[in-house]
Amino acid sequence: MTDTPARLLNLLSLLQIPREWPGSELADRLEVSPRTIRRDIERLRDLGYPVEATRGAIGGYRLVAGAAMPPLLLDDEEAVAIAVGLRAAAGNAVEGIEEASVRALAKLVQVLPARLRHRVGSLSAATVQLPMGGGPRIDPEILTLLATATAGHERLRFAYRAADGSDTRRLVEPHRLVAAGRRWYLVAYDNDRDDWRIFRVDRLSEPVATGSRAAPRELPAEDAAAFVAAKFANRFPGHQAVVTLHAPADRLPPYLGELEPIDDASCRLRTRADSLEWLAVRLATLGCEFEVHEPPQLADTLRALAGRLTRAAGG
Template identity: 60%
Template sequence: MADPAIRLLNLLSLLQTPREWPGTELAGRLGVSGRTVRRDIDRLRELGYPVEAARGQGGGYRLVAGTAMPPLLLDDEESVAIAVGLRTAAAHPVDGIGEASARALAKLEHILPSRLRHRVASLGAATEPLTTAAEPGVDPAVLAALATAAAARERVRFTHTGGTGTETRRHTEPHRIIAAGRRWYLIAYDLDRGDWRTFRADRVTAPHPTGQRAEPRDVPGGDAAAYFKDTMYSRAPTHRAEVTLHLPADRAAARLGAAPADVRPLDGGRCLLTTGADTLGWLAARLLMLGCDFHVHTPPELITHLRALAARATAAATRPGGAPPGGPGGDGAAREDAECRNQR
């Protein structure tokens, strides 16, 4: 193998397989002498690749974890697998990966050979994720374009469909992408409106980077996640609740997924939960699913809602099997349906 650069890349590809490689086997794979292998190992170390060597008859070389992420060589199958995994992550947001997964997808798809891009696209077209109507999908290509623009500080034009179905063309400076629940949101500065805006990524289509640099700006307060939380809470009525749970604080926090500040330990294996939601129904369901006794301090509307739920549950449990609510005429069913609608 005459070309040293090609030989070095092939050596690196072999070492990135998680195993220990005897020097004689590396030399045979590369068609060079053991001395050349040792010299190439030294060159990889100079480039920042931490290659360890074990002496003795059973020793060899292996690539170990270092202090930085060096360039990674992938074969065709590995590249396709990672691209499909990143697309899946983009369609189903996972806490902690957020914008990074979209940026990684954009980088990988940019350098994939056309034959591999076709395979990734075919897999994406043939795969249907199991979602509900309440979980709108987001195009990974849109997400990748927005994340790349945010990282590169580049202005982007796109079409946004509002909650009423009205389409508007936006000229923005993307700042951050937030994964919240099962949705992705873009925080961007809207140049035409002269203010910050939050866009649902699944309602964004046809993003087009303009090539113009974005101005250096900070979201109000300087924290994109805090800004997103504040703006989202301000758009919907929020019910704040204070509840004593007959459950240790650590177990309550684990079941609720609540932040440590939301759960305060009390004596007797109890804790005080402070939480909120945009509907009383969700608050009630969250408390009932804990499977423990609890006492609601505020709000009084939640206490009323829980009493109504208890009455319906008691009626359902004592009603003869198959009998409609309220007797043969079914008038009770209509009344209960009306009550449910009023609660919503």
């Protein structure tokens, strides 16, 4: 193999298989001399790939973890497997990786050859996932298009059905996708209304990237998640609650609300909920003792819940 760039890519592909590669085996695979392999290893190191060499009878070369993740080389089967896995993660809204899954899927789909896109599409069309929990199903194709347009600051057109059932056409500058439970929201600047808007992705259809790019705008909030949370808080005030939890703050899930440590064994929780019944159940399942400070209606709800549970248990 005399083409140096092609040989380096093939060498890198072999090294990304997690094993120790003797120099002689690499030389046989690439049909070059061991000396050429040594030079190519140095070239990869110069490019930032951390290749470790070991001496001895079983020594060789291995690609190890470095300060940054180098570009990956995937064969067809690996690329299809990753694309299908990312689609599943995006569709099921796994906590903490939803938006990252969509961003990664958008990058991967952009560079997939046509034959592999067809295979990914066929697998997705032939597969039905068991829904985990409530919430609308979102087409990963739409999420991918929205993520790609957002990353490229590209204007979007789409049809949108509002909560009252009215249908409109929108031209927007997408800013960020926000995953909230099993719902997805697009935060975007609405060009026709000259203002920021939040769109539920499950009510959005026929999205088209216009090819027209716009300079990024400054969102009137700390970030997109804070913007969505503030809008919902104003629209649905709900119930504000203050509770002392007898558990360390760092051992409690952060989605509960604002956790303020009191000491090593307790903390103060300030949270908000649309339903006192739902908040009572959430507190009861934390697995720790707690006291309610406000609102007083929450204590009444907990007493009613405790009575139902006692009766159900035959007490």
